[in-house]
Amino acid sequence: MSSSSGYISSTPALEPNPTAGPVLEVEDLHVEFRTRNGVVNAVNGISYSVDQGETLAILGESGSGKSVSAQAIMGILDSPPAVITGGGINFQGRDILKMDEEEQRQIRGPGIAMIFQDALSALNPVYSVGFQIGEMFRAHRGTSRKEAKQHAIELMDRVRIPAAARRVNDYPHQFSGGMRQRVMIAMALALDPRILIADEPTTALDVTVQAQVMDLLKDLQRDTGMGLILITHDLGVVNEVADRVAVMYAGRIVETGTVDDVFTRPAMPYTVGLMNSIPQVEAKGGRLKPIIGQPPNLARIPSGCPFHPRCPMARTGAAAAPDRDCVADLPPLRVVTVGREAACHYSEELLNG
Amino acid sequence: MTDQQEQSLDPAQIETDVRTGLGVPSAEVTEGRQNSLWSDAWGQLRRNPLFWIGAFLGVFFVLMAIFPSWFARGADPRSCSLTESKQPPSSAHWMGFDQQGCDYLANVVYGARTSLTIGLLSVIGVLLLGVIIGAVAGYYGGIADSLLARLTDIFFALPLILGALILLRVGPSTGLPILSDRGAGAVAIALSAFGWMTAMRLVRSQVIAVKSQDYVAAARAMGASNFRILTRHILPNAVAPVLVYSTITVGVLIAAEATLTYLGVGLQRPAISWGLQIENGQSLLRTAPHLVLFPSIILSLTVMAFIMLGDALRDALDPRQRS
Secondary structure, eight states, X not given: OOOSTTOOOOOTTSOSOSSSSOSEEEEEEEEEEEETTEEEEEEEEEEEEEOTTOEEEEEOOTTSSHHHXXXXXXXXXXXXXXXXXXEEEEETTEEGGGSOHHHHHHHBTTTEEEEOSOHHHHSOTTSOHHHHHHHHHHHHHOOOHHHHHHHHHHHHHXXXXXXXXXXXXXXXXXXXXXXXXXXXXXXXXXXXXXXXXXXXXXXXXXXXXXXXXXXXXXXXXXXXXXXXXXXXSOHHHHHHHOSEEEEEETTEEEEEEEHHHHHHSOSSHHHHHHHHTSOOSTTTTSOOOOOSSOOOOTTSOOSSSTTGGGOTTOOOGGGSOTTOOTTTOXXXXXXXXXXXXXXXXXXXXXXXX | OOHHHHHHSOHHHHHTTOTTOXXXXXXXXXXXOOOOHHHHHHHHHHTOHHHHHHXXXXXXXXXXXXXXXXXXXXXXXXXXXXXGTTOXXXXXXXXXXXXXXXXXXXXXXXXHHHHHHHHHHHHHHHHHHHHHHHHHHHHHOHHHHHHHHHHHHHHHTSOHHHHHHHHHHHHHHHOOTTGGGTSHHHHHHHHHHTTOHHHHHHHHHHHHHHHTSHHHHXXXXXXXXXXXXXXXXXXXXXXXXXXXXXXXXXHHHHHHHHHHHHXXXXXXXXXXXXXXXXXHHHTTTTTOTHHHHHHHHHHHHHHHHHHHHHHHHHHHHOGGGOO
């Protein structure tokens, strides 16, 4: 793949990262949904950061709050019912949540962009794909229609849509699933964002196309140096492309670390369960090992460690160490070894076998 | 990836670890174009006799409105001679003469322009009000929606003809520019002012449905402004049912104009209008029934043309309603 030639220069409005720190920092973010049936605590104080060129995978089962946290960053939460009740989202050192709406809007696109799970429903059926990709240039930079279309063709080439010049006037329904996701990626990349959030980008695709799309994302990231937040529940995808991984459970991050560390030596029983649940070729014919039980209802998160009702290691009462009762004491996310954090009272036991 | 696929890959690619080999998947290019909503709708329309009848009548009356002299058979609606008063239809004068001895065919033909003008003007008014109010209510929701929805309910409580009648009755005393001169503009304003509610409800419900689509969230995530999202992404997807509704409404509003004129609050002489012709003819119904008959038939045909077109369009655009 060619390097970044023919690549569109970044917006003057966004100066290159002024601070040397991470491009995006989420600090103690809380999101709740106020519904008629009570308050649903979707995100309960998550913190993470993404550096330039880094891939952070956010891993978790359905309803663990991973998509909601991404939507909070993008400002596309449906509110009401969703309310951001606390925390901060620092993009290049400035808190997005404290900006006014117009400033936030200007960051979306050139600063942070997002690709969605279902590309067909995320593309407007009444416009050609070229028009939609070009809209980024027209809306954010006031480019003329003709130039915008030219840029759109370049971008479609870059995401390896064959015969881009011929297909630029086609409509979303005329593309296959993989090609649609590429259109979506082209749109997100149009303004050369610093951070790309990919919300389950491959879930709606079949396996061979999944690999193509992930390879494409990886190549594009190498060329542009953007930070990538990959939201997924696909452990295979995480293993392949991510640098670091954050495991979410019940709206909290329960473990972070490099992919190798977390995958080979999990420090939290939930992560252990996740790893055990991967079907093994060697265990063909044997039973799969699921995590027993259901994910918690976010309107009624269990006391103490939210994972304790499903945890094979949970200790309570006399069996527990002081202040480390899994039913009563919420384990904080703490450093367990170098570069590793986990929210479990007994991580050390898990790590040391 | 199967072994066979693995073997068929370019060794250079394997070396550089670009294993997916997705440079030129030419099979992805669909050759035959798939049908979009509108081309599908056209295919459906073409096979609908209702559409062809409606379209033929519609084009016929629109031509009549634009070029009345083509249809008047050389007669001038304003050159009258009392000696011909109330003459019945003959081979030379297909619709006979009215009380003043004017050629009635010419009069009816020249009436098409007023009727269609008012029909189109008031539909434009209805759409402007309906789309703007409906889009704002549907998109912003909350208090704006509640207020606008209640406003719509209030207007719904007033029947179209009654509301327009009152407005036109008090119009001349208000001194407002168009409303006070009792012309086509005044009638169109009165009809739009009391006819926009259904359009508003349609647009509102469509906007609410489209608002929750992923592509709207995507547009917002890409930094599109509210105005752009509403005008570029939501409204074009909400337009189909509104189009159907407005086609039918043209017919309904033409009939309403005739009603208002018949009641004496619409157009006034010397304007030429089907409503006025029916009103003048009714007192002579026994001696010269053709004076009521011909404008009524033409009026009905015009209204029918638009309603048929609208029905055909709805069948074509909404597959669920197809029998």
